[in-house]
Amino acid sequence: MGFSDADLQAIWLTLRLASLVTLLLLLIGTPIAWWLARTRSRWKGPVGAVVALPLVLPPTVLGFYLLVAMGPNGPVGQFTQWLGIGLLPFTFWGLVVASVFYSMPFVVQPIQNAIEALGERPLEVAATLRAGPWDRFFTVVLPLARPGFLTAAILGFAHTVGEFGVVLMIGGNIPGATRVVSVQIFDYVEAMEYGEAHWLAASMVIFSFLVLLALYTLNPNQRKF
Amino acid sequence: MPTNQQAQVSAAIETDQIHARFRVDYPDFSLDVDLDLPGQGVTALFGHSGSGKTTLLRLIAGLMRVPNGHLSVNGRIWQDSETFLPTHQRPLGYVFQEASLFPHLNARRNLEYGMKRTANAMDPAALRDVIDLLGIAHLLDRRPHQLSGGERQRVAIARALAVQPALLLMDEPLAALDLKRKYEILPYLERLHDALEIPVLYVSHSPDEVARLADTVVLMEQGRALAVGPIAEVFSRTDLPLAQDQDASALIECTIAGHDDRDALTRVAFAGGCLWLGRLERPVGATVRARIHARDVSLALVEPASSTILNILPARIQELREIEQAQVLIRLAVGDDPATSLLARITRHSCVRLGLQVGQPVFAQVKTVALMD
Numbered sequence: 001m002g003f004s005d006a007d008l009q010a011i012w013l014t015l016r017l018a019s020l021v022t023l024l025l026l027l028i029g030t031p032i033a034w035w036l037a038r039t040r041s042r043w044k045g046p047v048g049a050v051v052a053l054p055l056v057l058p059p060t061v062l063g064f065y066l067l068v069a070m071g072p073n074g075p076v077g078q079f080t081q082w083l084g085i086g087l088l089p090f091t092f093w094g095l096v097v098a099s100v101f102y103s104m105p106f107v108v109q110p111i112q113n114a115i116e117a118l119g120e121r122p123l124e125v126a127a128t129l130r131a132g133p134w135d136r137f138f139t140v141v142l143p144l145a146r147p148g149f150l151t152a153a154i155l156g157f158a159h160t161v162g163e164f165g166v167v168l169m170i171g172g173n174i175p176g177a178t179r180v181v182s183v184q185i186f187d188y189v190e191a192m193e194y195g196e197a198h199w200l201a202a203s204m205v206i207f208s209f210l211v212l213l214a215l216y217t218l219n220p221n222q223r224k225f
Numbered sequence: 226m227p228t229n230q231q232a233q234v235s236a237a238i239e240t241d242q243i244h245a246r247f248r249v250d251y252p253d254f255s256l257d258v259d260l261d262l263p264g265q266g267v268t269a270l271f272g273h274s275g276s277g278k279t280t281l282l283r284l285i286a287g288l289m290r291v292p293n294g295h296l297s298v299n300g301r302i303w304q305d306s307e308t309f310l311p312t313h314q315r316p317l318g319y320v321f322q323e324a325s326l327f328p329h330l331n332a333r334r335n336l337e338y339g340m341k342r343t344a345n346a347m348d349p350a351a352l353r354d355v356i357d358l359l360g361i362a363h364l365l366d367r368r369p370h371q372l373s374g375g376e377r378q379r380v381a382i383a384r385a386l387a388v389q390p391a392l393l394l395m396d397e398p399l400a401a402l403d404l405k406r407k408y409e410i411l412p413y414l415e416r417l418h419d420a421l422e423i424p425v426l427y428v429s430h431s432p433d434e435v436a437r438l439a440d441t442v443v444l445m446e447q448g449r450a451l452a453v454g455p456i457a458e459v460f461s462r463t464d465l466p467l468a469q470d471q472d473a474s475a476l477i478e479c480t481i482a483g484h485d486d487r488d489a490l491t492r493v494a495f496a497g498g499c500l501w502l503g504r505l506e507r508p509v510g511a512t513v514r515a516r517i518h519a520r521d522v523s524l525a526l527v528e529p530a531s532s533t534i535l536n537i538l539p540a541r542i543q544e545l546r547e548i549e550q551a552q553v554l555i556r557l558a559v560g561d562d563p564a565t566s567l568l569a570r571i572t573r574h575s576c577v578r579l580g581l582q583v584g585q586p587v588f589a590q591v592k593t594v595a596l597m598d
Contacts (some may be wrong), residue, residue, distance in 0.1 A: 121321070121325060122325075122327065124288050124312070124319075124321075125319075125321065125325045125327070126313075126327075126338070127287075127288070127311070127312035127313045128286060128288075128312055128313075128317060128318065128319035128339075128385070129313075129338050129339030129342060129384070129388065130313050130314075130339055130342035130343050130388065131313055131338075131342055132311075132313050135313075135342070139338075140327065143329045144327075144328070144329055
């Protein structure tokens, strides 16, 4: 026995989804984390809470609202239709959008912590040495907060790989488009095909263990979740 | 053409100045200064913590921004109603209070960080001079965590100088160091003082550091500049808290006038007189700064004929001021024109007994003279 073609397809889809989501999250999450770490605005609390919501909400709740928003009558759905790309639910891109929301706190919070720990001083020093804002970010913040960014990327990736509820709500179960590994396992169990389920489930356990091992080895002193 | 020359000279004077005007109004802190500072030499921003000196330095660096500020440095506007140069566009060097080296770069790369970003950075020869002056050549390949606090601060000073700033700002660069490290780094700062041609603003709360390093003093208190002037003048003003302090002292710029090898003494001359000191290994003509504490000066009405005290200077009483603990602070003028100020702190009892008055000639007996460089 081993992985079936359907399994391989699900694994490939999952990796593609998680990589894309991680990349998008680093791009979107970094400015949010930067703002949260440094602002004195009264909006810091509310924005931080919204970013953290997926940590406590049942995935079905998040999935439900995303489904409504991206549906034909929802604001996102109307926008995507106006753009001429149709509706996002039950497509790969729908999963991407949903996963970005769902995994956001796992990316924002480590980066925010790292930037807060860095403090104002290294940036001030760099400014007195003629470094402009972008220069300061790439030559001071990025190298000094690297462990935070690494943690964020690994957690964002792993958390996207592990999602299930949101995928079911938004994506359903379409082979090659939305049937990720966790859904595939669910299908096997529903069909009482425990042998096949074992292969994928055990792979997920090993994968998750290796990810966490990498995290703890690379960042021995960093705060973990 | 003399008129043309005069015009050039006065234009040069105007551009050779720092003008800073800032007003900050926070509920728990306010700052209100309007200062004209010399465009050369070391100017100390001196005062207790909370007096606003670091805030003023940060405003000058552009690390803080307040509306309606005005700042020009040697003829260039850094801030006014239309302009605000961000910090990274100001040609300054900044030395922070605590070690501020980038931990991910070794000492050499820390030095190069600013140089790479500056068009007119130091050439290699000049950089080598600074590295030698600060004694950091053997440290360049080390990471900041492998350096002592004093070594880190020396690298940080070299890093600030390597960009050839038009203005060097130093925020209590010695405050985070213990006494031993402080005395390890002070000589380097004194050498810098002699070698640097750019203006330096030096924040400090230590009278000792200021006495050693500064040419001009801005005395800060509660966000105001109480006094601005040449250091010897500000230190000997009896109306300021500085002179009323236990550690009050007068500063005297001296030149070495001669050596007495038989008695191992050195004679130094100042405007209005001279002093004998223990033998100094300095050539005749070299300048030294002498510090005489007010508590080390006693007064006599007639010249003491037999005394173990080496330095007895004829002086005139300029000012008498009663201060706390039944003591009297006296400012003396030594010599006529030019005269040098000296402070004496005596008991009110003695003052009354001798009937001391302004204008009276006296003899000042100086017990100890400390040399500052």
